[in-house]
Amino acid sequence: MRAEALKLWLDERLGTDALTKLARKKEVPVHRHTIWYYFGGMTLFLFLVQVATGIMLLLYYRPSAENAFESVQFIITEVQFGWLVRSIHSWSANLLIATMFIHMFSVFFMKAYRSPREITWVSGSLLLFVFLFFGFSGYLLPWNKLAFFATKVGTDIAGVVPFVGNFTMRFLRGGEDVTGATLTRFFGFHVAVLPAATTVILGVHALLVQKHGMSVPPGVNKQTVKTMKFVPNFLMRDLIGWVLAIGALAALAALFPWELGEKADAFASAPAGIRPEWYFLFMFQTLKLIPPKILSFDGEIIGIMAFGLGGLLLVIAPFLDRSAENRRRSLLFTAIGLVVVLYIVAMTVYGYLA
Amino acid sequence: MDPHSRSNSRARINRFAKLFIALALTLVSVSLAAAQKKDSCVDCHKDMQGPLSDPVTLTRGDIHQLRGLSCSDCHGGDSSQDDPGGAMNPAKGFVAKPKPKDIPQFCGKCHSNAEFMRKFNPVLRVDQEREYSTSVHGKLLVTGDQNVATCISCHGFHGVRAVKDPQSSVFAMNVAETCSKCHANADYMKSYKIPTDQYDNYKTSVHAKALYERQDISAPTCNDCHGNHGAVPPGVASVANVCGQCHVRQSALFQSSPHKTVFDAMQVGECIQCHSNHGILPPSDEMLGTGEKSVCTSCHSQGDNGYQEAGRMRELIDELATRMNSALEVLTKAERAGMDVSRPKFELTGAKDALTQSRVMIHSSSAGEVEKIISPGLEVADKDQKAGEGALAERSFRRKGLGVSLFFILFLAAVIILKIRQIEKRQ
Numbered sequence: 001m002r003a004e005a006l007k008l009w010l011d012e013r014l015g016t017d018a019l020t021k022l023a024r025k026k027e028v029p030v031h032r033h034t035i036w037y038y039f040g041g042m043t044l045f046l047f048l049v050q051v052a053t054g055i056m057l058l059l060y061y062r063p064s065a066e067n068a069f070e071s072v073q074f075i076i077t078e079v080q081f082g083w084l085v086r087s088i089h090s091w092s093a094n095l096l097i098a099t100m101f102i103h104m105f106s107v108f109f110m111k112a113y114r115s116p117r118e119i120t121w122v123s124g125s126l127l128l129f130v131f132l133f134f135g136f137s138g139y140l141l142p143w144n145k146l147a148f149f150a151t152k153v154g155t156d157i158a159g160v161v162p163f164v165g166n167f168t169m170r171f172l173r174g175g176e177d178v179t180g181a182t183l184t185r186f187f188g189f190h191v192a193v194l195p196a197a198t199t200v201i202l203g204v205h206a207l208l209v210q211k212h213g214m215s216v217p218p219g220v221n222k223q224t225v226k227t228m229k230f231v232p233n234f235l236m237r238d239l240i241g242w243v244l245a246i247g248a249l250a251a252l253a254a255l256f257p258w259e260l261g262e263k264a265d266a267f268a269s270a271p272a273g274i275r276p277e278w279y280f281l282f283m284f285q286t287l288k289l290i291p292p293k294i295l296s297f298d299g300e301i302i303g304i305m306a307f308g309l310g311g312l313l314l315v316i317a318p319f320l321d322r323s324a325e326n327r328r329r330s331l332l333f334t335a336i337g338l339v340v341v342l343y344i345v346a347m348t349v350y351g352y353l354a
Numbered sequence: 355m356d357p358h359s360r361s362n363s364r365a366r367i368n369r370f371a372k373l374f375i376a377l378a379l380t381l382v383s384v385s386l387a388a389a390q391k392k393d394s395c396v397d398c399h400k401d402m403q404g405p406l407s408d409p410v411t412l413t414r415g416d417i418h419q420l421r422g423l424s425c426s427d428c429h430g431g432d433s434s435q436d437d438p439g440g441a442m443n444p445a446k447g448f449v450a451k452p453k454p455k456d457i458p459q460f461c462g463k464c465h466s467n468a469e470f471m472r473k474f475n476p477v478l479r480v481d482q483e484r485e486y487s488t489s490v491h492g493k494l495l496v497t498g499d500q501n502v503a504t505c506i507s508c509h510g511f512h513g514v515r516a517v518k519d520p521q522s523s524v525f526a527m528n529v530a531e532t533c534s535k536c537h538a539n540a541d542y543m544k545s546y547k548i549p550t551d552q553y554d555n556y557k558t559s560v561h562a563k564a565l566y567e568r569q570d571i572s573a574p575t576c577n578d579c580h581g582n583h584g585a586v587p588p589g590v591a592s593v594a595n596v597c598g599q600c601h602v603r604q605s606a607l608f609q610s611s612p613h614k615t616v617f618d619a620m621q622v623g624e625c626i627q628c629h630s631n632h633g634i635l636p637p638s639d640e641m642l643g644t645g646e647k648s649v650c651t652s653c654h655s656q657g658d659n660g661y662q663e664a665g666r667m668r669e670l671i672d673e674l675a676t677r678m679n680s681a682l683e684v685l686t687k688a689e690r691a692g693m694d695v696s697r698p699k700f701e702l703t704g705a706k707d708a709l710t711q712s713r714v715m716i717h718s719s720s721a722g723e724v725e726k727i728i729s730p731g732l733e734v735a736d737k738d739q740k741a742g743e744g745a746l747a748e749r750s751f752r753r754k755g756l757g758v759s760l761f762f763i764l765f766l767a768a769v770i771i772l773k774i775r776q777i778e779k780r781q
Contacts (some may be wrong), residue, residue, distance in 0.1 A: 076694050083694070202601035229781075236774045240767050254756040257692040 026213065026230035027228050031220045036106035040209070041238045045245060046096035047198070050134075053089040054191070058247060061141070063187035065180030068143035069263040076260060086326050087253035093135060095245070097279045100128055108317070108337050111324040112215035120208040123201050125315045132200065134194050135277055138185040140178075148264035151186075152178045157287065160300050161308070179266070189321040218329055282347035283307055284354065324326075365716035393433045395425035412512035418520075421701050428460070434640045455495055458506040460651055485584035492584075501542070508532055508582075524582075526571040530556055533576045534689035552576075555633030563636075574600065594624040601625075607717035639675070642716055643668030646758050670728045677735040678705045686740030691749050705734040 002188050011017040015169035029036060060079055062071040075082035104124065108111060140151045153177065160167030174181030216222045228234055286307075290299040313320070323330035368644045400410045418428070426433040430447030432440055442448045452460040462483035464470050471478050473489070486492040488506075493601060494502040508524055515522035524530045534553035536542050543550050556576070563594050564573035574705060579588060579596050584724050588596045598605025608614060615622050628641065628649040640647040644656075650664035685695045708731025716723045 073694065073696065077697065210382070232777055233774065233781075236770055236777070240770050243763055243767045243770065247760050247767075250756055250759050250763070254752040255692075257694075260696070262693055262696075 003169050003238035005205055010161060017043050021167040022210075022270040023231045024093060024229070026210070027227040028214050028234045029216045029220070030226040031216070032229050033106075033110055033217055033220070036103075036110065036240055037214055037234075038238060039103035039106060042245065043096060043099045043103050044202075044206075045238075045242045046092050048098060048201075049092045049245075049249070051088065053085050053092065056085045058191065063141070063184055065143060065183055065264070067179060068259075072090075072142045072260060075258070083257055084250075087256075087258045088249045090258035091249055091252045091256075093138060094278070095249070097131060097135060099130055099227060101279070105127060105213075109334060110215065110217040111321070111330060111333075112217070114215070114321070115318075117208070117212050117215060120205060121318050122315055123205040123208065125317075126201050127198065129311070130194055131195050132279065134190065134198075135279065137190040137194065138237065139277055140186045141184060141190065142260055143183055143264045145221065145264050145268065145271055146261050146262035146274065148178060148266070149270045150276050151182065152270075153274065154276060154280070154283075155182075157300075160298075162301060162305075164335060168249055177266070187189075218324065243351060278352075280350060282344045285347045285351035320344065355494065358379070382745060387525055393424050393426075394436050395429075395431075395433050398438070398441075399434075409512050410490070412750065415521075416512060417516050418512050418514060423753060427464075434531045434683050454500045454502075457506055458486050458492070461505045482583040485581075488580070488586075489584045490586050500503055501545075503536060507536070524577075526573075526575055527565060527569070529575040529577055530562070552632045555631075559632060559634045560636045561634060588623075592616075595627040603714050604717045608714065611719040612715060613719055616677065626640070637713070639668065639713070642671065660719070665720060667716050670721065670724050671709065671716075674705065674712065674728050674731045674735065675707050677732060677739065681735045681738040681742060683704070684739060688742050688745035691746065693745040693749055695745050698738040701734060702738045703716045705731040705738070706733075 007016070008050065017271065051126060060071055060075045060082065062068060065123075067167065076086050101256070107121065107124065136151075140147045155172050156170050158172060159165045161168060172182065172185065173179070174185045216225055275281060282303075287300055287303045290303045292299050294302050317333070318324075321330050321333045324333065367740055368596060396410055397409055401407075409425065424433060425431075430449055431442045432446045435443075437654040442450070447458075449460070466480050466483045468480045471480050482505075487496070491502045491504070495504065517524050520524060520527070522528065530553060537548075538550050538553040540550045557566075561574045564570045574779075577585070578599075580586060594605050596610060605625075614624070619625065629635075629637065638647075639682075641649045644661060645653055645668075648664065648668075650660065654660040654664060681698075685699050685702065688695045689699070707725050710726050711733070712727045715727055717723075
């Protein structure tokens with residue numbers, strides 16, 4: 001009786017009844033590609049892990065060149081379970097990027113971006129860029145030697161872009177070189193600017209996913225496809241994935257704690273074999289392989305411009321792929337997607353072996 | 355005036371101006387050439403064949419030539435004369451080839467003249483000639499020995515380079531080889547009755563390793579211990595002072611040790627008694643104590659105080675080295691297991707410092723003094739050993755914790771799967 005009264009009280013104020021009805025009404029198509037639907041939820045879950053562990057790290061982290069390294073060292077050696085929180089934050093960040101790539105390519109190959117989900121795709125691809133920048137900015141925060149030089153190389157690359165490059169590099173670094181000012185800026189991006197951007201874009205993305213529901217791929221008959229309830233059937237399956245993800249994160253953190261390395265030293269020579277995080281490696285390796293001059297143009301600039309163009313094409317893919325619009329297979333885009341995936345995998349592997 | 359004739363006259367003026375400038379430039383060049391100092395020595399010798407052209411070719415890059423000095427500044431004569439008789443006139447101070455006995459004064463004309471040398475290098479010393487006269491070389495030269503080293507034996511002639519020039523025969527890395535040209539030549543040194551194995555021994559030494567392998571030009575070579583212009587073998591009384599120039603602490607400790615009085619009484623060279631002279635090998639802990647390779651047992655025997663002190667000092671050093679290595683081993687193991695032990699690893703440098711200091715302190719020959727340094731080092735090593743063991747225990751705890759967590763996580767996943775089945779069966 002009391003529960004009913006509380007439910008009524010909440011419904012009058014929050015409209016929970018309508019939300020419950022909406023959740024009950026929501027259905028998920030069941031077909032041979034349904035497994036890919038789980039990666040969006042997994043990415044969201046890992047993001048929430050990032051938020052929770054990030055807030056915990058903030059309790060001890062000090063964003064300055066003098067204290068950052070020592071504060072992270074304190075977290076992993078002195079703070080109770082600090083090692084676990086820091087390692088989970090680092091591992092989860094990497095798994096998040098991985099699941100995000102999987103989610104993006106599964107959406108791409110299932111042509112889920114076709115009308116009326118173009119804006120869902122655009123918001124998702126913007127989230128990818130935001131999360132890559134999350135990774136780039138977070139990598140510097142422990143202020144260790146490897147991160148310091150990787151940031152130097154990364155911002156150097158940004159500086160090569162014609163017209164806006166120099167400004168971008170100086171803006172990111174907070175000056176001519178990577179210094180404590182860069183660390184403070186990156187901290188600001190990582191804990192304020194990017195979370196704010198994520199909240200807005202993720203809000204739009206999630207809202208649109210709810211509005212349009214799950215897309216049925218062109219190869220599956222929309223009329224005859226089976227469905228399952230989102231609540232509880234799909235959500236509980238999601239929950240299994242999340243629980244297992246916690247297990248995987250705990251195992252990675254306990255067996256392979258994320259290394260801290262040596263404190264950054266601007267006067268030290270760059271460590272041998274310096275390379276960025278794995279998700280930037282395919283671009284880094286490509287820029288290393290591009291000849292210094294292509295015709296009379298700077299090879300590095302052409303490479304950077306090509307990746308910029310690639311990013312733009314990714315965002316506007318739904319507007320370019322007109323075949324998918326009519327529920328056709330659009331083989332050209334599938335082939336392009338396969339080439340891109342193969343290229344990223346091959347270049348990443350080559351980057352690690354080279 | 356019509357425009358056509360105006361442009362013609364402007365062209366004519368331009369032509370005159372160009373002609374005037376060309377003439378002026380030619381005149382200036384001719385006058386400059388005439389104003390240059392005439393040097394008949396170079397003019398004649400450069401066209402000569404064989405060794406007579408050497409003075410011209412060899413002086414290219416010579417420090418004197420680079421500073422603007424010419425042949426006549428050293429050899430005298432009058433280089434403005436074309437006539438050989440006039441140019442090489444002994445009445446004008448010409449000396450073709452000075453005799454060895456005259457060489458110190460020959461170079462000293464300028465190098466002992468402070469006012470003259472100040473023009474070129476105000477910090478350059480001007481006492482080389484005086485110092486040379488105190489050297490074994492200088493003293494023998496005065497007795498009429500023409501084979502001893504003079505200035506040119508080490509510095510060369512006509513191709514003399516600054517000491518800091520790596521091509522110079524007296525550049526730090528070339529000194530030993532330069533000295534060895536005479537001192538490693540058994541035939542040449544036969545009449546002096548001194549050993550000729552110094553160079554071979556030196557090449558095996560810790561000093562030569564630093565100089566040649568690490569290219570550390572501050573590492574000692576011949577002249578750093580023997581002096582350069584005043585080269586003499588350091589006597590028994592001055593060996594410790596020579597070594598103490600660099601090994602300050604060891605020397606000071608030795609001077610205050612009981613060994614000092616005894617060594618002086620025995621008339622033995624202080625440092626070289628244990629470390630030898632030219633072939634000084636890197637010191638090792640085996641040199642201390644009562645073992646087979648100990649240098650202490652060459653004087654001390656079982657039962658005497660020195661024997662006991664040596665044994666005790668060795669024990670202390672071995673104990674610290676063993677405990678430090680043990681701590682390092684456990685910390686490395688923990689590090690390889692992914693644990694952060696950078697702080698205790700850094701702190702272990704305190705034990706390493708204590709070990710280094712104790713190896714210096716043994717020159718006091720006092721086990722008590724060595725112990726004062728070793729004790730804090732042992733504390734650090736023990737603390738780090740515990741930190742390493744703690745890290746390994748933590749790793750073990752984490753793995754156990756992971757096992758328990760995974761059990762509950764998998765259990766929870768299984769419960770959810772069962773719940774889904776139950777729900778779907780109901781649906």
